[in-house]
Amino acid sequence: MASHQLLVSPPEGLRSPLWVPSRLLLGPGPSNLAPRVLAAGGLQMIGHMQKEMYQIMEDIRQGIQYMFQTRNSLTLAVSGSGHAALETALLNLLEPGDACLVGVNGIWGQRAAEVAERIGARVHRMIKDPGGCYTLQEVEEGLARHRPVLLFLTQGESSSGVLQPLDGYGELCHRYQCLLLVDSVASAGGVPIHMDRQGIDVLYSGSQKVLNAPPGTSLISFSDKAKNKIYARKTRPFSFYLDVKWLASFWGCDGTPRTYHHTTSVIGLYGLREALALIAEEGLESSWKRHRETSLYLQQRLQALGLQLFVRDPALRLPTVTTVAVPAGYDWRDIVSYVMDHFAIEIAGGLGPSMGKVLRIGLLGCNATRENVDRVTHALQEALQHCPKGKL
Amino acid sequence: MASHQLLVSPPEGLRSPLWVPSRLLLGPGPSNLAPRVLAAGGLQMIGHMQKEMYQIMEDIRQGIQYMFQTRNSLTLAVSGSGHAALETALLNLLEPGDACLVGVNGIWGQRAAEVAERIGARVHRMIKDPGGCYTLQEVEEGLARHRPVLLFLTQGESSSGVLQPLDGYGELCHRYQCLLLVDSVASAGGVPIHMDRQGIDVLYSGSQKVLNAPPGTSLISFSDKAKNKIYARKTRPFSFYLDVKWLASFWGCDGTPRTYHHTTSVIGLYGLREALALIAEEGLESSWKRHRETSLYLQQRLQALGLQLFVRDPALRLPTVTTVAVPAGYDWRDIVSYVMDHFAIEIAGGLGPSMGKVLRIGLLGCNATRENVDRVTHALQEALQHCPKGKL
Ligand SMILES: Cc1ncc(COP(=O)(O)O)c(C=O)c1O
Ligand SMILES: Cc1ncc(COP(=O)(O)O)c(C=O)c1O
Numbered sequence A, B: 001m002a003s004h005q006l007l008v009s010p011p012e013g014l015r016s017p018l019w020v021p022s023r024l025l026l027g028p029g030p031s032n033l034a035p036r037v038l039a040a041g042g043l044q045m046i047g048h049m050q051k052e053m054y055q056i057m058e059d060i061r062q063g064i065q066y067m068f069q070t071r072n073s074l075t076l077a078v079s080g081s082g083h084a085a086l087e088t089a090l091l092n093l094l095e096p097g098d099a100c101l102v103g104v105n106g107i108w109g110q111r112a113a114e115v116a117e118r119i120g121a122r123v124h125r126m127i128k129d130p131g132g133c134y135t136l137q138e139v140e141e142g143l144a145r146h147r148p149v150l151l152f153l154t155q156g157e158s159s160s161g162v163l164q165p166l167d168g169y170g171e172l173c174h175r176y177q178c179l180l181l182v183d184s185v186a187s188a189g190g191v192p193i194h195m196d197r198q199g200i201d202v203l204y205s206g207s208q209k210v211l212n213a214p215p216g217t218s219l220i221s222f223s224d225k226a227k228n229k230i231y232a233r234k235t236r237p238f239s240f241y242l243d244v245k246w247l248a249s250f251w252g253c254d255g256t257p258r259t260y261h262h263t264t265s266v267i268g269l270y271g272l273r274e275a276l277a278l279i280a281e282e283g284l285e286s287s288w289k290r291h292r293e294t295s296l297y298l299q300q301r302l303q304a305l306g307l308q309l310f311v312r313d314p315a316l317r318l319p320t321v322t323t324v325a326v327p328a329g330y331d332w333r334d335i336v337s338y339v340m341d342h343f344a345i346e347i348a349g350g351l352g353p354s355m356g357k358v359l360r361i362g363l364l365g366c367n368a369t370r371e372n373v374d375r376v377t378h379a380l381q382e383a384l385q386h387c388p389k390g391k392l
Helices: A035-041 A051-068 A082-093 A107-119 A136-146 A169-175 A224-231 A244-250 A266-282 A284-304 A332-343 A370-386 B035-041 B051-068 B082-093 B107-118 B136-146 B169-175 B224-231 B244-250 B266-282 B284-304 B332-343 B370-386
Strands: A075-078 A099-104 A122-127 A150-154 A179-183 A202-206 A218-222 A321-325 A358-362 B075-078 B099-104 B122-127 B150-154 B179-183 B202-206 B218-222 B321-325 B358-362
Touching: A035 A266, A051 A075, A051 A202, A051 A218, A051 A266, A075 A082, A075 A244, A082 A107, A082 A179, A082 A202, A082 A218, A082 A224, A082 A244, A099 A107, A099 A136, A107 A122, A107 A150, A107 A179, A122 A136, A136 A150, A136 A169, A150 A169, A169 A179, A179 A224, A218 A224, A224 A244, A266 A284, A266 B266, A284 A321, A284 A370, A332 A358, A332 A370, B035 B266, B051 B075, B051 B202, B051 B218, B051 B266, B075 B082, B075 B244, B082 B107, B082 B179, B082 B202, B082 B218, B082 B224, B082 B244, B099 B107, B099 B136, B107 B122, B107 B150, B107 B179, B122 B136, B136 B150, B136 B169, B150 B169, B169 B179, B179 B224, B218 B224, B224 B244, B266 B284, B284 B321, B284 B370, B332 B358, B332 B370
Parallel strands: A099 A122, A099 A150, A150 A179, A179 A202, B099 B122, B099 B150, B150 B179, B179 B202
Antiparallel strands: A075 A218, A202 A218, A321 A358, B075 B218, B202 B218, B321 B358
C-alpha cells in the first residue's frame, strides 16, 4: 500500500477564516448567549477530572436544583442536547414491555413516543391538535385505561405555543403508581415550575433556551421514586453514554468515588455554570415575571398589527414562545425570510403538526426585553407590507 | 399549593465568579485549545438551521474527510463525546443477535464490548494484556471461528500506549463478510490513517485530542458497505438521538432536504471547524511527522531519567500517548499530584486494565512540541526526587 501519498487533499473551504454573522435569535431557540456566558466560552480548557471541574459541576447541580425547585440529589447535566436528556429519561426509566402514556399535542410528544417505541415500550398516545393541552380528567382516563408506568407531558410545547398546567398531575400519577416525566426544555427558568411540590419525577431542560447558554448540554433531575425504578431494573439500559448510574457517580450524586465515564463538555459546562449563576442572581421569580410581562407586551403588539394569536385561551399561552396564526394569504416562509434578510432577526415557522399553521417568536432569557419586542414587531410589520399576499 | 414561595434558595456557590486555572494538559486528553479554536469559542450564537451554519457543517464534513482520508459521503460530527461516536457506530450497525468480535487490549475494547452487549449483540472478546495488539493471523482466527458481522479495533489504545497496525485488516475482514470498525479517538491527526485505502468501514475520532478543540463533539464516517448494512436494517436503532439516517439528512450527506433532528452544538462546531482548518493548513503529513518526532524525543528523555517505556516494541508505541511503567517503589498518584501541584501540568495514571501499571503522557496536536517535552520531563525528574519512595 502506497501509504505515503494522500488520497484526499485539504479542502478549499477551510482556507477561508471562520465568519459568523450577528443575529438576534427570536425563534423558539437557540437564543443569544448572555455576555457573561459568552465570556466563559473563551476560556482555556482544564481536565474533566480536575478538582476545579468538580467544583463547577457541583455549582451546576445546585443551580439546576434551584432552577427546578428540587432537592433531588440525582440532578446533573447530560452531555447532549434536549433530545439526549429525553433519551436519558426514557432509556433509564423504561424497560422493554413497560407501558408508557404520552401526551402528543405537538412534535415533542411525537418524539417522546418514538423514542419510547424504539426502546420496546408499549406506547399509548393521547393525541390532540396543536394548541391543546391535557386536563387532569383526561390524564386520569388514560392512567386508568392503560396503567402506564410513566406519563410524558411537555410543559412548554414550543411547536404550538401552549403552556401545560402541572398542578395536581404528579399526585394523580402517583395514585396510579405511575411516574411523571416533564419536558421543560422551552420553559424552565421562564415559567414557574416546582418539581418537588408538583410531584414531578423526572424533569429535564435545555441550555440554549431561557439559560442563554450554548446548545450541547441539558439538565435533568430524578425523584427518589424515579431513582428506585432505575436501580431496580432487570435489564441494563441500551445506552452506556446515557446510563444514569454511571452519570450519577461521575457527577458526585451518590457519594461513590467518581470514576471516568466519558469526557464531559468542559467548555460547555463553563457556560452552563455562568448561565445558572445569572438566573440565581436575577432570582427565579423576577425571571418568571419578566418573561410573563414581556410576552404580554408582545401579544398586545402582535394583535395591534392585526395578527391572531394561535392559542386562544390566554392562560394557556406559553410566555417563552409565542405562536401567531400565519396571516391569511401569506406564505410563512416569505415572512420568516424577510425578517431575517432585512433585520437579521431569526423567527420560525411551525414544526411537526404545527408546520404551515404558525409563526413562532421566542423571548428567551436575556432576549426577553421590551426593546426586542419592538424590534421584532417592527420587522413583522414591514414584512406584512412587503411580502407577496394572496399567494396561497 | 403555595406556588408563590420558593422551596430552594439560590445556591451560595454560584455567587462567586467563575475561575479557571491555567494548566498544561499533557494527559491522554483533553488537550489545550489551540489559540484559533479558543477564539472561536468566544463567538456569538447563530441558529443551527441558518445557511451560515450549514456552510460550517459542510466545512467540517470535508475536514473530516481529509483527516480520515476518505471520500465517504456519510461523514459528519456527532453531538457528544467519543463514547457517543462509539455508540453511534454500534447502535446503527448492530441488530440484536448479530455477532461482533472485539479486540479487548485495554479499556476501549472493554467499553465497546459493553455497549455491543447492551444492544443485544453476541459479543466475542479477544482479550490481551495491556501493551498487546492484534496480528492479522489472530484476527483471521477470530473471524473464522465466530463469523462476526463487525470487528472492533482501537488504533490508538490510549490506556496502554499501543498503536494498532491497520494495513490489511480491512481486506481480511471483507474476505469474511465482516465490517471493520476502528476507534481513532486518541490517534487520528497525529498518526497515519487512510480510511479508504485501509478498507476501514467505520472510523470515529474525538475533538479534544489531536484536534485541540473542546470535548462534546466527535467525528464519524461510514463506508458504503457500512451504510448498506444500516439502510438494510430490519429494526430501528434503540436511539433516535444517534440515528445515522436522521443525522445523515441533517448533515446534508444524502441529498435529502435537511430536517430538524436536534439542536447541534453550534459553538462546539465553530471550534471543530477551526481545528480542522488548522490541521488542513499544517498538512496531515507534517502533523504526523511532528507527533512522531516529538514522541521519539520524549521517549529519549524519559529513558534518560531511568524510566522504562511500557510498550517494548518501538514500532508499536503510540506517538500521541506515551506510557511509562510506574517506577519501582513509587505510588503513581504521588507523581501525578506532584507534577500538577508544582508545575500545573496534567499527566495521568493508568485506566481500566492499565490502572496502577503506567503513567501516561499525551502530546496532542499543538501540545506536541519539544518545549513541552522539556517541561514535563523536568517536572517528572523533580517528582522522582521528591515523592516518597519504597512506599509500596
Ligand atoms: C419543548 C422542547 N423539547 C425538546 C426540545 C429538543 O431539544 P434539542 O433540540 O436541544 O434536542 C426542544 C428544542 O427545540 C423543545 O423546545
Ligand atoms: C482511544 C479512545 N477511545 C475512546 C475515548 C472516549 O472518548 P470520550 O471520553 O470523549 O467519550 C477516548 C478518550 O479518552 C480514547 O482515548
